[in-house]
Amino acid sequence: MAFNSSNHPIIQGLMRLKGMSADDLYNLIKYDLDHGVHFFDISDIYNDGECESLLGEVLTKHPELREQMIIQTKCGIVKDRENDIVYYDLSYDHIIESVNNSLKRMNIKYIDSFLLHRPDVFFSAPEVARAFATLSQEGKVLSFGVSNFPHEALKYLKDHTNIPISVNQLQLGLGHLDLVREVLNLNVNNEEGAEHTGELFFYMKRYNIVLQCWSPYQYGLFGGSIFDSPKYKECNEYLDVLARKYKTSKCAIATSFLLALGNDIQVITGSTNPKHVQESIDGTKVRLTKGEWYTLYRKTGNLLP
Ligand SMILES: NC(=O)c1ccc[n+]([C@@H]2O[C@H](COP(=O)([O-])OP(=O)(O)OC[C@H]3O[C@@H](n4cnc5c(N)ncnc54)[C@H](OP(=O)(O)O)[C@@H]3O)[C@@H](O)[C@H]2O)c1
Numbered sequence: 001m002a003f004n005s006s007n008h009p010i011i012q013g014l015m016r017l018k019g020m021s022a023d024d025l026y027n028l029i030k031y032d033l034d035h036g037v038h039f040f041d042i043s044d045i046y047n048d049g050e051c052e053s054l055l056g057e058v059l060t061k062h063p064e065l066r067e068q069m070i071i072q073t074k075c076g077i078v079k080d081r082e083n084d085i086v087y088y089d090l091s092y093d094h095i096i097e098s099v100n101n102s103l104k105r106m107n108i109k110y111i112d113s114f115l116l117h118r119p120d121v122f123f124s125a126p127e128v129a130r131a132f133a134t135l136s137q138e139g140k141v142l143s144f145g146v147s148n149f150p151h152e153a154l155k156y157l158k159d160h161t162n163i164p165i166s167v168n169q170l171q172l173g174l175g176h177l178d179l180v181r182e183v184l185n186l187n188v189n190n191e192e193g194a195e196h197t198g199e200l201f202f203y204m205k206r207y208n209i210v211l212q213c214w215s216p217y218q219y220g221l222f223g224g225s226i227f228d229s230p231k232y233k234e235c236n237e238y239l240d241v242l243a244r245k246y247k248t249s250k251c252a253i254a255t256s257f258l259l260a261l262g263n264d265i266q267v268i269t270g271s272t273n274p275k276h277v278q279e280s281i282d283g284t285k286v287r288l289t290k291g292e293w294y295t296l297y298r299k300t301g302n303l304l305p
Helices: 022-034 046-061 063-068 092-106 125-137 151-158 178-184 200-206 230-245 250-259 274-285 290-299
Strands: 010-013 039-041 070-075 077-080 085-088 111-116 141-147 165-171 210-214 265-269
Touching (some): 092 125, 125 151, 141 151, 151 165, 151 200, 200 210, 230 250, 250 290, 265 274
Parallel strands (some): 039 070, 070 111, 165 210
Antiparallel strands (some): 077 085
């Protein structure tokens, strides 16, 4: 393991960098580092590689930052601009080529944590295992994981490699609670009881696979922020009550709600506004009671059988 997740509850997401200058990004990274956030999540696909290139620009100007940062990137989503198509590719050649391109764009010698961004239905676990072994032997990647991987695909991969699969990055937040809703609704004859994730939540706990929560404050797939959304009226009212009780912000409460699920949870904020990032960091200090956790779960429109 290149990192211990419990030391890095908050991750700075670097997906929303479009429109930022290298100086803006430098200031954000400095703010993060000065406030205890050392883990950064990016992908080769964010803004078609431009996000990695912008980070590379910052690291070239400020090489002293590199060793203070845990850099996690991903591959597997391919955009073919010429033919206007998107597809997934987890072949050996694509993985190796992607890592080499990411290293070049970010101007770094190694990647701390490397994830397969999405499962490719054609993926072969032995082939992926071979790519991981090559990258590990070459010292280009220190630690490996996946993202958006279902239960069986994760098991299939784990069965074929001795390299630990340290992370599964999944969407989880008050606006998207499928992973835990399923755990709480076994055998209940309603939509919430239907199996969507194959009990991935406890499978990951069993094998110490860190759950990194992406889009923690969004509903739907980039539907918008839950804060002050009329769709989440009751949730926001209760967030307000808890924020007043703990003398903090609603975002801090929403963050603590996720972190309460264990010390194998990390929350990836996508904000590039230091004030908002600070609210996520503040969430690491709040300890909700069990009663408050379940009430917030219900106030977000979820059934507790
Ligand atoms: N693996 C995957 O498939 C996948 C998919 C999507 C994202 N990701 C990763 O997850 C990261 C986070 O995703 P995301 O950007 O969708 O997450 P997010 O933090 O839930 O959403 C960002 C949006 O929420 C707002 N926001 C954040 N904190 C706030 C606060 N305290 N108060 C008010 N508004 C707040 C931001 O506004 P402001 O900008 O105004 O703060 C921004 O519009 C990405 O950067 C990326 O690294 C991974």
